[in-house]
Structures are given as structure tokens and as C-alpha cells.
Amino acid sequence: MIRTAQSKTLVSPQPRVSQSTLAAVVHVPMHIADASLTQETRETGVTPFAEPFLDWAKNISKQISKKPGFVCLKIDDEGYTNQELRCVYAAIARSLGSLNHRYGEFFDVKDRGLDHTKESVPVSKTRASTGFHTDSSAADYCPDVVGLLCLQQAHSGGESLLADGETLHDWIALYHPEALSVLTRPLYRDVITPGTNRDCSAIRKNAFPIFSRTENSFQFRYMRFWIETAYQKLGEPLPQGLRHAMNLIDSYLLDPNNTYCRMLTRGEILFLNNRRMCHSRTAFIDSPKQSQKRTLVRTWIDDLQEPIDSGALIKSSTKSSTTPNSPGNPDFDPALAS
Numbered sequence: 001m002i003r004t005a006q007s008k009t010l011v012s013p014q015p016r017v018s019q020s021t022l023a024a025v026v027h028v029p030m031h032i033a034d035a036s037l038t039q040e041t042r043e044t045g046v047t048p049f050a051e052p053f054l055d056w057a058k059n060i061s062k063q064i065s066k067k068p069g070f071v072c073l074k075i076d077d078e079g080y081t082n083q084e085l086r087c088v089y090a091a092i093a094r095s096l097g098s099l100n101h102r103y104g105e106f107f108d109v110k111d112r113g114l115d116h117t118k119e120s121v122p123v124s125k126t127r128a129s130t131g132f133h134t135d136s137s138a139a140d141y142c143p144d145v146v147g148l149l150c151l152q153q154a155h156s157g158g159e160s161l162l163a164d165g166e167t168l169h170d171w172i173a174l175y176h177p178e179a180l181s182v183l184t185r186p187l188y189r190d191v192i193t194p195g196t197n198r199d200c201s202a203i204r205k206n207a208f209p210i211f212s213r214t215e216n217s218f219q220f221r222y223m224r225f226w227i228e229t230a231y232q233k234l235g236e237p238l239p240q241g242l243r244h245a246m247n248l249i250d251s252y253l254l255d256p257n258n259t260y261c262r263m264l265t266r267g268e269i270l271f272l273n274n275r276r277m278c279h280s281r282t283a284f285i286d287s288p289k290q291s292q293k294r295t296l297v298r299t300w301i302d303d304l305q306e307p308i309d310s311g312a313l314i315k316s317s318t319k320s321s322t323t324p325n326s327p328g329n330p331d332f333d334p335a336l337a338s
């Protein structure tokens with residue numbers, strides 16, 4: 001659902017079941033799950049020090065850093081508890097890079113019973129669609145990888161959607177080159193990090209382009225809602241051509257031929273390259289049973305390891321929460337978590 005600050009228009013992308021995406025699911029080998037669940041791994045919060053584990057993780061890392069820019073893993077149902085699924089997820093995530101801990105290493109994304117159309121709350125705390133976005137609206141921080149573990153899918157809806165920002169960039173360059181100018185210049189983004197200065201001076205310092213491309217690098221950082229609220233708060237009109245350019249982006253992202261769609265089920269993990277891929281989720285309806293509320297566990301991974309040195313001991317970047325249980329920071333508002 002794309003919510004614009006100007007119109008409050010809500011547009012729901014229609015999900016498409018992609019055969020290619022279905023085929024891309026990678027089953028987590030038993031030796032990876034076993035290594036993740038050893039007592040030592042649980043207690044120390046490190047990646048299992050085992051070459052087969054690291055070799056497997058290196059291949060996963062390549063898929064994320066290069067093509068296709070994401071990977072969907074499946075922990076086969078062995079009667080694992082939620083805590084065991086969290087442990088396997090944590091060990092794999094730690095093998096890919098350093099877990100960001102500014103909001104806690106793991107955050108449960110659930111409907112909090114709020115309505116973003118009636119009050120100013122993050123869409124992630126509702127059951128509405130998030131709209132396509134990349135995570136983090138802070139100029140000084142962009143996670144390399146977003147991870148999502150599904151513990152419970154919704155009663156209906158809640159599909160995960162992905163799109164490749166580099167392909168989108170090439171499409172705009174080919175068919176709408178006039179739009180690239182405004183999309184490659186610094187644009188204000190709203191400041192939403194809890195506990196930080198969120199006034200106009202902070203917003204003016206929080207500017208960066210939607211597309212950043214050099215000969216050797218590419219970065220896509222799109223979050224239409226927070227761009228529009230930033231200019232609203234500053235009392236400034238959007239830069240000339242920006243609304244048209246973002247409409248082009250949204251029209252591209254609304255075409256199911258340009259997106260990947262998957263309904264994550266229990267035990268499935270999605271890792272995506274947050275510097276290249278944007279993501280969304282469709283609106284969903286939860287079961288009335290409290291124990292069956294849609295629950296995804298989100299993590300942000302920095303310094304993507306690729307390749308991982310064989311034999312390296314990859315430690316968590318945090319000194320806390322070695323056992324991934326529940327949110328590290330109950331005050332955290334993951335404004336753009338899916």
C-alpha cells in the first residue's frame with residue numbers, strides 16, 4: 001500500500017505468485033540447523049565455528065550481494081519451537097555480517113492494533129500494507145541486509161514483495177531519462193529515529209538521493225512517505241519533477257511483472273540486499289487467536305561478509321541478547337519494518 005502524504009492515497013499492489021521465486025527457496029541443510037542449535041552457539045551468540053557452515057553461508061551471502069539480491073531460506077519443519085527457529089535464524093544471520101543493535105538485534109513485527117489512518121503511527125504496527133521502501137531513513141545509516149524470519153503467517157494476506165532497484169533505475173534511464181536528475185540529487189527525509197532530534201534542522205541534515213550510482217557501486221534508498229512528510233514539515237514544496245518521478249517509480253512497482261512475491265510461511269527466512277532491493281508487504285488479516293498473530297522477526301545486518309574467510313569466527317556486534325528471544329528495545333518504532 002502506497003500512502004502519500006499529499007493525498008493519503010492507499011494503493012495495494014496485487015501479489016503475484018512467481019514460479020521463479022518459488023523455485024528459489026533454499027532448504028536449510030540439517031547440519032546447519034544442528035550446528036545452530038548447539039548449546040555453545042546458543043550461549044555465546046556466535047556463528048558455529050565449522051567450515052561446512054561457513055562455506056554454506058558464503059554461498060548465501062553471494063546470492064544476496066550479487067544476483068538475485070535476495071534469498072529465501074526454509075527451515076524444514078522438525079517440530080522446532082519458536083525459540084529454536086529464532087536460534088537457527090540468528091546463527092545464519094550472524095554468519096552473513098554484523099547484526100545492528102541500535103534497536104536490538106531482533107524485532108518482532110506484529111500488528112499492534114493501531115490504525116495509521118487515524119493516528120500518526122508506523123504502518124508496520126498495523127495490518128496495512130507498508131508500500132515499497134528500503135529500510136532506514138537516516139542519512140548516516142543504511143543496513144546492508146534486511147532479514148525476516150516468519151514464525152506465524154497471517155490468516156490471510158501479508159505477502160512479501162520485492163523489486164530490484166537497479167533494474168528500475170535502468171528502466172527509468174531508458175524510458176524516462178528526464179526523471180533521473182531529481183532522483184539522483186539529495187532529497188530530505190523525515191527523521192523518525194526514537195530519541196533523536198526530529199526538528200526541521202535535523203531534517204535538513206537528513207538528505208540523500210534515491211539513486212546513487214558510480215562506476216562500481218549502486219544504491220537505492222526509496223521511502224516516498226518519509227520524503228513527502230519531510231517536505232511537509234519544512235513547509236517546502238517537493239522539488240520540481242519529484243512527484244512525477246516518484247509516480248513513475250510507483251507505477252513500475254505496481255506492475256506485478258516487475259516484482260517478486262512470496263507468502264512466507266513458518267520457518268521461512270527472507271534475506272534481502274537493502275542497498276539494491278526495495279520491499280513491501282500486502283495488507284493482512286490476523287486470526288482472532290492471540291497465538292496465531294502474524295509474526296515476523298526482523299534483523300538488520302551490516303558489513304555483509306562476502307566472501308567469509310574460512311574458519312573465521314563471526315561474532316555478534318552486540319554484547320547483549322545472545323539468545324534471540326523478543327525485541328531488544330520495547331520502545332523501538334521500526335517505522336519501515338515489514
Ligand SMILES: [Fe+2]
Binds near residue numbers: 134135279336338
Ligand atoms: Fe521494511
